[in-house]
Amino acid sequence: MKPAPTAATPGALLAPLTDALLAAQRAGTVAALLQAHPRLARGYARRLLRPLWAVAGDALPHDPAAAAPWQLLLRALLAGLRPDRQPGLDALPEAAWLAPAADWRPLLALACHHGVLRVAKLPARYRAGPRETPAEQLCGLWDVAPSTVYRSIERGRRLLDEALHRPLDGGARLARLRALQHEVYGLVGLATPQARADWHRRQAEHTLAGPDGLATLWHLLHAGDGAAFAAGLQRLAAGLHEDADLEVLLLQAGTLPLAPPERAQLALAEAALQRARGDVAGERRAAELALRLAHLAGEPLLLGRAYGALGRFHEARNPERAYACFQDSAEFLRQAGVPEGVNDPALLDECANTLVRLAWWHLLRNDGRAEPLLQRAQALQDRGPRALETQAMLAQTWGEFWRRSGQLQEALLHKYRALHCYQRLGDRLGVVKAYCNLALIHGEAKDFGRAIECSQHVLEMARSEPVEPEIVASTHLNLGAAYYWQNRWDPAIAHYEQALRIALDAALVVVVGRAHYNLAEAFYRRFQALGRPDDELQGDAHTAAALATWPPEGDAAPAEATRRLKRDILGPSGSDRYDRLLPGEFAAHFPELLAVQRQRAALALPLAPHEQASAHLSIAAAYLAACVKEREAAAAVVQRHGLEQRFRASFERLGEIFQRSQSREERLAQAWRRSAADLLDDAARAAVLAHLLREGMLGRSQYARLAVVGATTASKQLGLLVTRGLLRQSGRGPGTSYRLADAG
DSSP states (O other): OOOOOSOOSHHHHHHHHHHHHHHHHHHTOHHHHHHHOHHHHHHHHHHHTHHHHHHHGGGSOOOTTOHHHHHHHHHHHHHTTOTTOOSOSSSOOHHHHTSOTTTTHHHHHHHHHTTSSOOOOBTTTBOOOTTOOHHHHHHHHHTOOHHHHHHHHHHHHHHHHHHHHSOOOHHHHHHHHHHHHHHHHHHHTOOSHHHHHHHHHHHHHHHTTSSOHHHHHHHHHHTTOHHHHHHHHHHHHHHHTTOHHHHHHHHHHTTSOOOHHHHHHHHHHHHHHHHHHTOHHHHHHHHHHHHHHHHHHTOHHHHHHHHHHHHHHHTTTOHHHHHHHHHHHHHHHHHTTOSTTOOOHHHHHHHHHHHHHHHHHHHHTTOTTHHHHHHHHHHHHHHSOOOHHHHHHHHHHHHHHHHHTTOHHHHHHHHHHHHHHHHHHTOHHHHHHHHHHHHHHHHHTTOHHHHHHHHHHHHHHHHHSOOOHHHHHHHHHHHHHHHHTTTOHHHHHHHHHHHHHHHHHTTOHHHHHHHHHHHHHHHHHHHHHHOOHHHHHHHHHHHHHHHHHSOTTSOHHHHHHHHHHHHHOOOTTOTTOTTSOOOGGGTTSHHHHHHHHHHHHHHTSOOOHHHHHHHHHHHHHHHHHHHHHHHHHHHHHHHHHTOHHHHHHHHHHHHHHHHHTSOHHHHHHHHHHHHHTTTSOHHHHHHHHHHHHHHSOBOHHHHHHHHTOOHHHHHHHHHHHHHTTSEEEESOGGGOEEEETTOO
16 A cells, blocks of 8 residues: 555545555455554545445445455445446446446456456356456456557546546435445345335434534435424534534435425534634525515514524624514514423523523623523523533623623633633634733733733634634734733734735624724824824724724714724723723613713703703704614504503603604604505605695696606595595596695
8 A cells, every 4th residue: 555645636546546456355365464554454444435435324344454444445446437336236237337438348347357346147148267367357348459458447546536636525425325325225225215214214314412513414405304404503503613524414405305394404504614614605595494484484483583594694783683683582582482481492592592691782882681591591591401502602602792791711711711611612613712802901900921822822723724714803903902911012013904805704793893993093093102193194094994894873882982092092091992881771762862961961050041941952852863773662562562552651751752842744754654654665655745734735747746646546646635634625527636634
């Protein structure tokens, strides 16, 4: 056996091995060959026998020195040369032996010469003598000279080399695995589909506790258990996301006759896989497919999980959308009966995960409402030990809660607990996230050596294996912060800029905003220390970029902190940091209460009467805006759950209060928007109302012009507006006119 090559291509790895195996197979010395080269056998086995062992289960020994696995692998490789693309070398048709020279003869000559196949007995064509070699038998069968047979053997060897050097895409990998499985079926004697499914089911149970997740998924798939396959894929995605053979399983899973619930579970599993791979488009596509299938299935539990997956996708990209998804997830899980009256650990874990993610969203907004959510999730944990993954996530989020509360030692305690859980799980991605968070907290605690050490852990892991761009970018932010707090502006700025580049490439809006904010802060600090004019300009540019990045409809605290940054030159421990929990109602109504706070401060000073009145009106407007937000939130809940009848009186009372603060134009606009939205778009509705308020009346032709409709449509719509109580009709025939219903 030749030394194992260093090249990574399948052909370069297999070519010297197949030479040695073919020669040993012909001489009947395969076992002796492997025993004579145990180290090389183990090296080749790690690369080549894993797919075979995955499909073979307990049918073959998992021993690199055993001859049977290598002989079966050789048969499967040779079967890959069949012109008809069918698996196996058993029961070849008679036509194959008598086919033209360019078709079957290279395979048959190579396999027969090396003892993998026996020459078919076709007495009508040729009767072999008792001592004839396979090559001599083929000479007689094909009526050719020995040189022709040996040329066919050589051509077969070249074809095998070409097949081994050819890159394997998904289809080729699937064909290779099917060829291996076919040989195993023949070895075990599994002739019927039912016998094969039962065998795969037993193998799946046997491999569940083993280290090879690919084998478990293969057997679950071929047992026809789509739901178990999807559940297994979700559980094993983090450890298998780099395995090229996993794509083969997904290709096959897509052909299973699955019902919508099972397809939704499969899509959820694929979303988890693509998230582990860092495939942004693939993760979103799979999560949205899962949601569509969950709606089709109409199962609250699946809907809760699908919304949760979509929320996880949006966490670093669109926090507002993520929060909405997690809210929907929590509601559907509640409808599914989780956690009330349910003792299923998987469902309780799903509920706990959603509560923790909702709490995380509140923490991103520095909202103290995260604490009761975490306490509820903790109660589920105390009710019975949750899965290690759930324990890790809960500890991770408690750590962030205590960090934002300024209790750094408590935060470190929980973060290290999370790290320990992830290490026990073998969850490399979780370990990376834990180190990233620990770097931030150690930096805030002024333990800069540990902060840099934890950050370097993350970057070293990212150099050897793929790590989510969000984590790598956040780690550079943490490293930059560690240098910033030591007044080492240059390395701080370098790491912040690296974080910005990564976040821009991955479209991580939240991280982009943080990077711009940190860069502005660092440039202002360096300007303060060294007086470089360009640093002030750079700080201004990043301040503007941060303000342009923070979404106007999102959390207002980062934008407010950014506006004050240059004036205040914020320090790492200042009370104005944008990642500290906010008091009371500030979290829910930050811009409104900030406006109130500013006007109250203004009223504390001597003001002219008109300025006092203006301040009081501004305060009233801010409180009114907060009231409107609360009413809209209540209306959304009522509409979603069909509670209109129960809360009608409450909304009417609230409406009376709002009516007192609205002008006639505002009331009419609301009424028309509510009752005429199906007839008129926003522009047409505004034009018709403006004309009526200005002129007091309109005719059919005027309405047709304003609404951009024909005369017949105008007549129909005017009649409907009268019926709905928005207009009053007067006159008949050509003199018909229409006035607002509330006009005198």
